[in-house]
């Protein structure tokens with residue numbers, strides 16, 4: 728008797744907690760979006776990855792680092808600037824040009840004859856430059872919130888590409904009854920509904936190198952595709968390998984069947 732009462736109380740408490748949570752910050756499920764890289768044969772849309780890099784570089788890179796990326800990764804096999812003529816990514820002219828457009832101290836251990844750290848133009852082997860020298864400064868510049876590193880963000884969030892896309896296109900006017908703290912923005916796709924990142928995308932803020940119209944949806948899709956590639960650059964090779972393995976198994980199965988027929992051919996059933 729006593730047990731059932733405790734049990735009932737626990738159920739009631741759980742239900743109560745559930746309703747208050749839902750009321751405080753209802754999180755929308757991510758939008759369903761079609762991705763070129765979906766499915767067992769899906770590949771990255773190379774043009775989208777290129778445009779997405781442009782969005783990252785011109786918009787997101789002022790707040791978000793991508794510590795696991797080096798310039799030459801952009802020209803590696805399957806990368807956005809891969810060129811047949813330059814199998815070695817370190818020789819890729821586009822990537823050399825991108826890297827060289829950044830001048831800074833790349834390595835505190837590179838010292839000149841006067842004992843000062845060397846400031847020089849970037850090389851393909853240098854990492855993507857981080858916008859802030861440390862976490863504290865990143866927080867101080869963003870109202871206390873830390874813009875996470877984007878190298879693996881698509882893998883790191885439930886919902887993957889759909890979540891990132893929804894977040895970037897999910898800023899709406901806050902409902903009347905929401906109490907947004909100063910510096911927070913209403914985005915129901917973010918857990919809790921209030922995010923410290925101001926809407927980063929707006930129609931036409933960049934001019935695409937390939938002439939594509941820069942709508943918010945287009946930029947969100949492109950930068951998500953780029954981040955997806957960055958977090959899993961070997962996906963295409965892996966999928967190709969999967970197809971080869973299945974093909975091998977199929978041929979092997981046929982051979983085994985024929986061998987079986989051969990072996991039993993003269994046996995009376």
Ligand code: HEC
Pocket residue numbers: 782783786787788789790791869872873874875880884891894895921922923924925927928950
């Ligand atoms: C002005 C600085 C700024 C810019 C520009 C910016 N962000 Fe952010 N971003 C932030 C901050 C700050 C947070 C942390 C928000 C929080 O925790 O409330 C964040 C969080 C995020 C998150 C993580 C959300 C989560 O689930 O934790 C993603 C993904 C993201 N940004 C993507 C982007 C992309 C893509 C761009 C470029 C289109 C971009 N951001 C541009 C400041 C910025």
